[in-house]
Amino acid sequence: MDFHDMIQSLAVRNNNKIVMLVSDGIGGLPMTPGGKTELEAADTPHLDALAKVGVQGMSLPIKPGITPGSGPGHLGLFGYDPMTFVIGRGALEAAGIGFACGPNDVAVRCNFCTVGADGKITDRRAGRIPTEESAEVVKTLRAVKIPGVEIFVEPVKEHRFVVVFRGEGLGGNVADTDPQVTGALPLDPAAHDEAGQKTAEVAKEFFNQAKKILAVQPKANCLTMRGFAKRPNLPGYEELYKLKAAAIAVYPMYKGLASLVGMDLVGQPATLEEEVEVLHENYEKYDFFFVHFKYTDSRGEDGDFDAKVKMIEELDKAVPRIMELKPSCLVVTGDHSTPAKMASHSFHPVPTLIVSDLARTDACQAYSETESSRGGLGHFEAKYLMPQAMAHAGRLEKFGA
Amino acid sequence: MDFHDMIQSLAVRNNNKIVMLVSDGIGGLPMTPGGKTELEAADTPHLDALAKVGVQGMSLPIKPGITPGSGPGHLGLFGYDPMTFVIGRGALEAAGIGFACGPNDVAVRCNFCTVGADGKITDRRAGRIPTEESAEVVKTLRAVKIPGVEIFVEPVKEHRFVVVFRGEGLGGNVADTDPQVTGALPLDPAAHDEAGQKTAEVAKEFFNQAKKILAVQPKANCLTMRGFAKRPNLPGYEELYKLKAAAIAVYPMYKGLASLVGMDLVGQPATLEEEVEVLHENYEKYDFFFVHFKYTDSRGEDGDFDAKVKMIEELDKAVPRIMELKPSCLVVTGDHSTPAKMASHSFHPVPTLIVSDLARTDACQAYSETESSRGGLGHFEAKYLMPQAMAHAGRLEKFGA
Numbered sequence: 001m002d003f004h005d006m007i008q009s010l011a012v013r014n015n016n017k018i019v020m021l022v023s024d025g026i027g028g029l030p031m032t033p034g035g036k037t038e039l040e041a042a043d044t045p046h047l048d049a050l051a052k053v054g055v056q057g058m059s060l061p062i063k064p065g066i067t068p069g070s071g072p073g074h075l076g077l078f079g080y081d082p083m084t085f086v087i088g089r090g091a092l093e094a095a096g097i098g099f100a101c102g103p104n105d106v107a108v109r110c111n112f113c114t115v116g117a118d119g120k121i122t123d124r125r126a127g128r129i130p131t132e133e134s135a136e137v138v139k140t141l142r143a144v145k146i147p148g149v150e151i152f153v154e155p156v157k158e159h160r161f162v163v164v165f166r167g168e169g170l171g172g173n174v175a176d177t178d179p180q181v182t183g184a185l186p187l188d189p190a191a192h193d194e195a196g197q198k199t200a201e202v203a204k205e206f207f208n209q210a211k212k213i214l215a216v217q218p219k220a221n222c223l224t225m226r227g228f229a230k231r232p233n234l235p236g237y238e239e240l241y242k243l244k245a246a247a248i249a250v251y252p253m254y255k256g257l258a259s260l261v262g263m264d265l266v267g268q269p270a271t272l273e274e275e276v277e278v279l280h281e282n283y284e285k286y287d288f289f290f291v292h293f294k295y296t297d298s299r300g301e302d303g304d305f306d307a308k309v310k311m312i313e314e315l316d317k318a319v320p321r322i323m324e325l326k327p328s329c330l331v332v333t334g335d336h337s338t339p340a341k342m343a344s345h346s347f348h349p350v351p352t353l354i355v356s357d358l359a360r361t362d363a364c365q366a367y368s369e370t371e372s373s374r375g376g377l378g379h380f381e382a383k384y385l386m387p388q389a390m391a392h393a394g395r396l397e398k399f400g401a
Numbered sequence: 402m403d404f405h406d407m408i409q410s411l412a413v414r415n416n417n418k419i420v421m422l423v424s425d426g427i428g429g430l431p432m433t434p435g436g437k438t439e440l441e442a443a444d445t446p447h448l449d450a451l452a453k454v455g456v457q458g459m460s461l462p463i464k465p466g467i468t469p470g471s472g473p474g475h476l477g478l479f480g481y482d483p484m485t486f487v488i489g490r491g492a493l494e495a496a497g498i499g500f501a502c503g504p505n506d507v508a509v510r511c512n513f514c515t516v517g518a519d520g521k522i523t524d525r526r527a528g529r530i531p532t533e534e535s536a537e538v539v540k541t542l543r544a545v546k547i548p549g550v551e552i553f554v555e556p557v558k559e560h561r562f563v564v565v566f567r568g569e570g571l572g573g574n575v576a577d578t579d580p581q582v583t584g585a586l587p588l589d590p591a592a593h594d595e596a597g598q599k600t601a602e603v604a605k606e607f608f609n610q611a612k613k614i615l616a617v618q619p620k621a622n623c624l625t626m627r628g629f630a631k632r633p634n635l636p637g638y639e640e641l642y643k644l645k646a647a648a649i650a651v652y653p654m655y656k657g658l659a660s661l662v663g664m665d666l667v668g669q670p671a672t673l674e675e676e677v678e679v680l681h682e683n684y685e686k687y688d689f690f691f692v693h694f695k696y697t698d699s700r701g702e703d704g705d706f707d708a709k710v711k712m713i714e715e716l717d718k719a720v721p722r723i724m725e726l727k728p729s730c731l732v733v734t735g736d737h738s739t740p741a742k743m744a745s746h747s748f749h750p751v752p753t754l755i756v757s758d759l760a761r762t763d764a765c766q767a768y769s770e771t772e773s774s775r776g777g778l779g780h781f782e783a784k785y786l787m788p789q790a791m792a793h794a795g796r797l798e799k800f801g802a
Contacts, residue, residue: 029759029761030761030762033454033455033758033760033762034453034454034762035762037761058777058779062800063404063407063785063788064778064781064785064786064788064789064792065785065787065788065789065790065791065792065793065797066407066411066788066792066797066800067792067797067798067799067800068799068800068801069799069800069801069802070801070802071801071802072800072801073801082800082801083402083404083407084402086402086801087801089802092801092802341759342759344799345799346759347789347792347797348761349779369761369777370763370764370777373763373775373776373777373779374764374775378779378780379778379779379780379781
């Protein structure tokens, strides 16, 4: 029996709310073996109080030893096996700018490049043309028209932009047109399979029209296309969990990922405090809330241990206002660890806390890596966290008689 | 996505070294419930010091409740699912005498037997003919010649020997010729599939020639053939992990297993002390070192608790000299447990310690079963230990963006 089929058959609707508070990259490392992690060094009285009545465990984002990117990290948290549901590069880039790909969309990462009179590439990144300039050039490409296909052209950063082709029968299996070297012509888009054939033709037409438009641009007179991808074919939250789900996030990437699984994007918060207010405002309208806090990851990526500690303390301060809502199940976790010591995502598992009237309280006295590693939830793959949350909110029926 | 494909795509080359110290059968049991295991009774100051800064967990060689033989036990440690990659009996027997089967080899376990004038078996084990006598008879079989096939005939112990056929197009799927009862003729080798057909013909020709040669032998005048097997088709360490790997072992079985996954066999050590010196001598030439210590298993198999404790203390004494090399990742583990109380391999999980600058130190204060069972690595299948070691040595890149 497929696990998703099981979840789908057992999920029930009721009024019990689930709040999943994701502190990006929260897991850490001691700067010196034997020392304290960022989370252990932080003063977190509210989370620690919840730890005493809740239950903790270690969430493994993918498999032991594997460091996840944000895409697979969040897919796991949302309950999808990140080794089964892979988000192609184009779809991830689109998600990253908050563009929600639909089922008929093929997303492509594009790079501006410069070519000589012979059409051969002289700079594969168009001199990393500044973002503002690039965005203006990107907009000129919206003039491209192809019958039967809707086209979206969106700036990203510097020479990078996203093109989405929307239409019936467009497959995602098309080769990159970037030859990877200068002195070569951009490649023709080549289909890897039959479904990719129509996309390849559309892409070629797009390229031809775009090239004419770009001819007048001194800095970025051509483009290459990479990572053609459809959105992963995954069941949404409503279908899978019978949950009306809302995503509350500041950054486009996390909004994009949430929209891939069918969450509504609510509010326009700019801070964690504002995110919690958006949660309050929308609390009656939804069953499930994904609340994303970015800065634990950002300060970890900076390699700044003390700044990450401060961000964890910020997180802690938001907890009482969340708990005013008395959710049936509060989950506190992260999509991966980002130890300041490594200044990057890491493979270490993520301390995870569930607070619920149905939690079987364990011996943990604080929310921390050391405590979580011996907690009542054990060590589990992140994809099993959603079923745990559902169960702790009384939203999963018995399997079998 | 297949896990090995993922590992292969994420593995990177660098200069970070991994030492995997495998103390065979190290896990144990208290002689009386509630007492101490061999490891807990042993005085192990060096391992305990490492436990305070490292991270521990419980390695499950195969699945809960399953007792592994040395073959599957080591395959798991080397990162191959022992339920997917099965080493056929012939290939394991060959490995056991340190014979490295190549991709065109079919290995067969042979038994000397005795037959009467009618050709029917009178003793299936040729009276367990003594090893030295048997070895002399085995050598006479090297006179067998078959066009297009290279043949290796190697003694094992008592009535047992190994035959390896090397040649193009030889399949391993051939039935045993041992009828399993006395009073019956040895069976003709029968192919189970088309690929086995040529092997069956070769085996029949070998049997016919061998029988003539053995006719003059009073004690062992015939043979049976069992466990036809090709080596498992597994990716080697270089291909899978991008690791140049060395095996340092005293016993042929472990050298054979290591060679199946592409490790180089280095040195001719006879003691643990010599193994550690071989490690020092070869340290610059390799990325990964499998160091095998046999005697914890041997004394466990003897049912001698105190002697196993002493062997664990020997192991501990070797640790400082290993740590002089400052490996990026040291793993201390076993391929299975061998409790003296059971005088055999057992199903119990194996205490496992990782020491690395990237280890998330847990609360463990000693290297032991009790501490390991609550360690930061959790309980995991042995096949995930290599990815953990790779990650702790900074040799795996991020999955997804």
